[in-house]
Amino acid sequence: MEKLTIDSTIYSSKPIEGSRLEKEMKTYRLLEQLGISYLRVDHEPADTIEDCKEIEAILGVKIYKNLFLCNRQKTQFYLLVMPGDKKFVTKEVSKQIGSSRLSFGNAQHMEKYLNTTPGSASILGLMNDKEHKVHLLLDRQVAESEYFGCHPCINTSSLKIQTKDILEKFLRYTGHQPCIVEL
Numbered sequence: 001m002e003k004l005t006i007d008s009t010i011y012s013s014k015p016i017e018g019s020r021l022e023k024e025m026k027t028y029r030l031l032e033q034l035g036i037s038y039l040r041v042d043h044e045p046a047d048t049i050e051d052c053k054e055i056e057a058i059l060g061v062k063i064y065k066n067l068f069l070c071n072r073q074k075t076q077f078y079l080l081v082m083p084g085d086k087k088f089v090t091k092e093v094s095k096q097i098g099s100s101r102l103s104f105g106n107a108q109h110m111e112k113y114l115n116t117t118p119g120s121a122s123i124l125g126l127m128n129d130k131e132h133k134v135h136l137l138l139d140r141q142v143a144e145s146e147y148f149g150c151h152p153c154i155n156t157s158s159l160k161i162q163t164k165d166i167l168e169k170f171l172r173y174t175g176h177q178p179c180i181v182e183l
Contacts (some may be wrong), residue, residue: 014029030127081142114153116153123136
């Protein structure tokens with residue numbers, strides 16, 4: 001596996017306006033508006049949890065796995081946030097949420113509801129889900145952790161945020177109620 005190129009500088013503010021994609025800058029502006037502080041590291045695209053290992057070491061936080069899921073009929077959508085080292089067992093999650101067998105949602109629905117692409121799915125994408133089409137599933141371990149590691153809607157930066165700020169400020173703003181699941 002090739003080593004990911006990472007700028008090991010830890011930033012505590014957003015990048016210069018106009019230097020990044022609008023969806024990323026929109027994320028930073030919202031975090032500032034909500035009074036949510038964060039630490040940021042920039043890097044090459046990190047498409048997998050394996051790509052995030054060195055980023056985790058620099059930021060001192062686990063970057064969580066975000067799975068965009070849907071039911072068999074493609075009428076219900078879910079964002080499952082879980083530790084990267086846990087296995088996703090469809091049957092277990094389906095039973096806990098009372099849904100038909102889950103599968104991975106497609107890139108078009110992810111883009112439409114979260115304004116993210118495969119490899120960049122993030123809880124922060126819920127800010128784009130104004131109609132609440134996506135249900136948030138949080139692994140209990142994630143919900144109980146002190147810090148939350150995620151991408152700012154694009155996988156070329158990673159953030160370290162206090163979990164209580166995600167749960168109490170960010171999700172209050174978006175109006176998404178997390179469903180806690182056990183994996």
